[in-house]
Amino acid sequence: MTTPSTPIDMTTVKKEIDAMGLPSVGLASIRELNRIVNNIETATGDRFIRMEMGVPGLEPPEIAVNAEIEALKKGVGSKYPPFDGIPELKQEISAFVKNYMDKDINPVSCFPTVGSMQGCYMAMMCTTRRMKGKDKLLFIDPGFPVNKNQAMVLGAPFENFDVYEFRGEKLRGKLESYLEKGDVAALMYSNPNNPAWICFTEQELQIIGELATKYDCIVLEDLAYFGMDFRQDYSAPGVAPFIPTVAKYTENYILLISSSKSFSLAGQRIGMTAIPDKLFNSDGDNLKQWFGTNNFGYAYIFGAMYALSSGVSHSNQYGLAGLLKAVNAGEYNFVEAVTEYGDRAGAMKKSFTDNGFHIVYDMDEDQKIADGFYFTIAYEGFTGEELVEELLYYGISAISLTTTGSDRHEGLRACVSLTGKERFPELEDRLSRFAADHPKGSDFKIINS
Numbered sequence: 001m002t003t004p005s006t007p008i009d010m011t012t013v014k015k016e017i018d019a020m021g022l023p024s025v026g027l028a029s030i031r032e033l034n035r036i037v038n039n040i041e042t043a044t045g046d047r048f049i050r051m052e053m054g055v056p057g058l059e060p061p062e063i064a065v066n067a068e069i070e071a072l073k074k075g076v077g078s079k080y081p082p083f084d085g086i087p088e089l090k091q092e093i094s095a096f097v098k099n100y101m102d103k104d105i106n107p108v109s110c111f112p113t114v115g116s117m118q119g120c121y122m123a124m125m126c127t128t129r130r131m132k133g134k135d136k137l138l139f140i141d142p143g144f145p146v147n148k149n150q151a152m153v154l155g156a157p158f159e160n161f162d163v164y165e166f167r168g169e170k171l172r173g174k175l176e177s178y179l180e181k182g183d184v185a186a187l188m189y190s191n192p193n194n195p196a197w198i199c200f201t202e203q204e205l206q207i208i209g210e211l212a213t214k215y216d217c218i219v220l221e222d223l224a225y226f227g228m229d230f231r232q233d234y235s236a237p238g239v240a241p242f243i244p245t246v247a248k249y250t251e252n253y254i255l256l257i258s259s260s261k262s263f264s265l266a267g268q269r270i271g272m273t274a275i276p277d278k279l280f281n282s283d284g285d286n287l288k289q290w291f292g293t294n295n296f297g298y299a300y301i302f303g304a305m306y307a308l309s310s311g312v313s314h315s316n317q318y319g320l321a322g323l324l325k326a327v328n329a330g331e332y333n334f335v336e337a338v339t340e341y342g343d344r345a346g347a348m349k350k351s352f353t354d355n356g357f358h359i360v361y362d363m364d365e366d367q368k369i370a371d372g373f374y375f376t377i378a379y380e381g382f383t384g385e386e387l388v389e390e391l392l393y394y395g396i397s398a399i400s401l402t403t404t405g406s407d408r409h410e411g412l413r414a415c416v417s418l419t420g421k422e423r424f425p426e427l428e429d430r431l432s433r434f435a436a437d438h439p440k441g442s443d444f445k446i447i448n449s
């Protein structure tokens with residue numbers, strides 16, 4: 001086959017890839033790929049369909065912006081905030097958890113963190129030091145690669161497995177094979193899942209909850225995409241359906257809620273942690289050497305939070321409190337504000353599948369996965385590593401699932417957030433050119449030519 005001309009100039013793409021000097025562009029981290037694509041765009045003047053990074057593509061809510069400006073004008077900027085949050089924010093976080101998850105958690109143990117990223121870090125730090133002999137983390141993958149970096153920075157040992165083959169009742173045996181060893185302090189997953197956008201079923205959450213109680217393991221439930229399973233309408237405060245959570249099935253959990261995607265506040269770096277009263281007030285037998293106290297909640301706030309950042313920027317807390325107040329009162333529908341991502345995913349998935357790609361993680365047991373912030377794709381004959389690089393010639397960037405702890409090495413994660421409807425025709429055109437250049441059964445690859 002003669003080498004086709006590609007939507008993005010082939011020589012320039014090759015040159016920019018070589019210039020980065022990476023051992024494999026297909027296994028580049030999100031930020032490295034981001035850099036290569038920036039360089040190609042600058043060199044060619046062509047715009048990519050950028051699907052490599054999970055950044056919100058919507059404006060921050062005006063209510064939050066105004067509430068923060070008001071607080072700044074009142075002079076909060078000169079004063080230290082309480083480590084565990086201003087009282088009005090703690091109250092609103094507690095009400096938010098009640099309204100959307102139907103769980104009663106005392107405002108005392110609801111607090112802001114510097115992004116839910118810091119919340120994840122603190123949760124790992126405190127749970128892996130809580131009990132003697134329990135220092136390990138278990139990641140139910142695929143997952144957010146940075147969480148594993150956090151475990152490494154902390155020096156916490158961890159294990160992981162890809163849940164693809166262990167959905168439904170099969171999850172019980174798989175989880176138990178790790179937990180029965182007795183050394184797992186905490187297990188972590190995101191729900192909806194980054195990168196696969198799978199969502200655990202009630203049955204799976206129940207299994208996780210029951211085993212967490214049985215083995216005294218804390219579930220770190222990362223709700224970075226809170227309310228964004230658009231198959232159900234979770235938008236009304238205080239009424240069913242409520243957002244599925246392991247909290248229904250155990251008291252051994254920590255909720256990590258991000259404001260970045262659901263509230264389009266990524267730049268503000270403010271997230272929320274909620275710890276049930278029983279766990280917050282409990283004592284570990286190994287915390288004192290690290291935090292000066294064996295009380296879990298005290299260690300969390302006056303040990304971990306004090307040492308890490310001594311709270312979250314003061315004005316930012318007022319911004320989030322203002323937004324949550326409106327959300328809790330039913331005056332601001334945060335779900336409706338982000339359904340755009342689901343609409344985009346529906347259309348973009350169709351473009352990929354119409355052009356010979358398939359969705360890798362496609363089902364939640366017997367239900368099709370939701371359309372949301374991410375989806376996963378593969379193309380027959382390509383490994384994920386190869387496909388990342390091949391797609392660069394077609395002006396499309398996405399990351400390999402291999403970097404996420406997935407066993408599905410053929411797949412890529414694609415994020416919809418930066419691709420507005422106006423670019424759908426361009427995506428369709430590039431994908432149809434890709435399909436034409438890579439007919440099924442041929443082993444032609446530009447990266448090998």
Ligand SMILES: Cc1ncc(COP(=O)(O)O)c(C=O)c1O
Pocket residue numbers: 054114115116117118144190194222224257258259260266270271
């Ligand atoms: C699964 C998961 N957890 C945590 C985060 C980080 O959230 P935040 O921006 O609140 O720190 C992200 C962001 O992409 C994520 O995907």
